Amino acid sequence: MANKTALKWIVWGLTGTGLIMSAVACTTLFFREYSIAFSLILGAILFDELDGYLARLFGVTTKFGAWLDSVADIITFLLFPITFWHQKFHPAPVLLVLLFVAGAFRLFRHAIWGYQIRKDGLAFVGVPSSSIHVLLGLSLAFPMPTIILEILLALLSIAMVSSFRIPKPPIIYPLVGLALYVAIVIHRIAVGF
Numbered sequence: 169m170a171n172k173t174a175l176k177w178i179v180w181g182l183t184g185t186g187l188i189m190s191a192v193a194c195t196t197l198f199f200r201e202y203s204i205a206f207s208l209i210l211g212a213i214l215f216d217e218l219d220g221y222l223a224r225l226f227g228v229t230t231k232f233g234a235w236l237d238s239v240a241d242i243i244t245f246l247l248f249p250i251t252f253w254h255q256k257f258h259p260a261p262v263l264l265v266l267l268f269v270a271g272a273f274r275l276f277r278h279a280i281w282g283y284q285i286r287k288d289g290l291a292f293v294g295v296p297s298s299s300i301h302v303l304l305g306l307s308l309a310f311p312m313p314t315i316i317l318e319i320l321l322a323l324l325s326i327a328m329v330s331s332f333r334i335p336k337p338p339i340i341y342p343l344v345g346l347a348l349y350v351a352i353v354i355h356r357i358a359v360g361f
Contacts (some may be wrong), residue, residue, distance in 0.1 A: 169209045176228045179219050183233060186215030187240035190248060202321045202361035205248075206353045212244045212348070213301070219337075238279055245297045246271040249304045256361075257307070257314045270325035271297040283336060290336040295327040305349045308356050 171271055193208035219237060223229045269277045274297045283290040306312075 171209055171339075172226075172228055175222075175226045176230060176233070178235060179223045179226075181214050181221070182219040183236045183240055186212040186219065187195075187236065187243060189215065190240060194243060194247050194251050197248070197255060202252075203357045205252075206357060209244065209248050210353060211305045211348060212240070216240060216244060218344065219280055224293040234279060238275055240274060241275050241297070245275075245300050249300050252304065253307070253317065257317050259314055259318045259321060263318050263325075266325045267300070267321050270328040271300060274328040280341070284333055286333065286335070291333040292336060293334075294332060295324065295334065297328055300324065301349060302345065305352045309352045 189208045190212035192236045193212060195201075195209065196205040205311055216237070219233070221231055246268050250268055254261075254264060273332055274294050277293065278296070281293065282292055285291075306320075307317060
């Protein structure tokens, strides 16, 4: 029992550390310290991946841990990209609010319902909100006019609240995506934002 309690605290510590890192990353965006902000957000994403994996591995999932993870996800996957785009691209504020509401809805829906079970495996309902970082990576890698970003923000918002069933991909796909995202961010840190 003592080991389970210690493991819970370790997992909660990872989640809390990721939450703090993402909050500090958002704050550093206000000072236009993009290299620091993106370094912190990469760390927050790593902790987000680790905490859930370890909680399931050791059988220490809790309602508190799920709640803490949801708060961290809102900052990491919603507030951070929205703050960056607001500063760099100046899209219509209504689209940023729409993206936040759609992303929060998607996070809460997944927290309540989880994955849908299909004959061919598990499926997401709607596009996962972590896909916002795919769009963030694209906007870092390829200069795009604000109107294109606005169209993509609107489409992503719709896709997150949709009822489309999207098969959960094998772990290799998110890992490859994360590796590409890390490479893009490291490149941007090296050449400047």
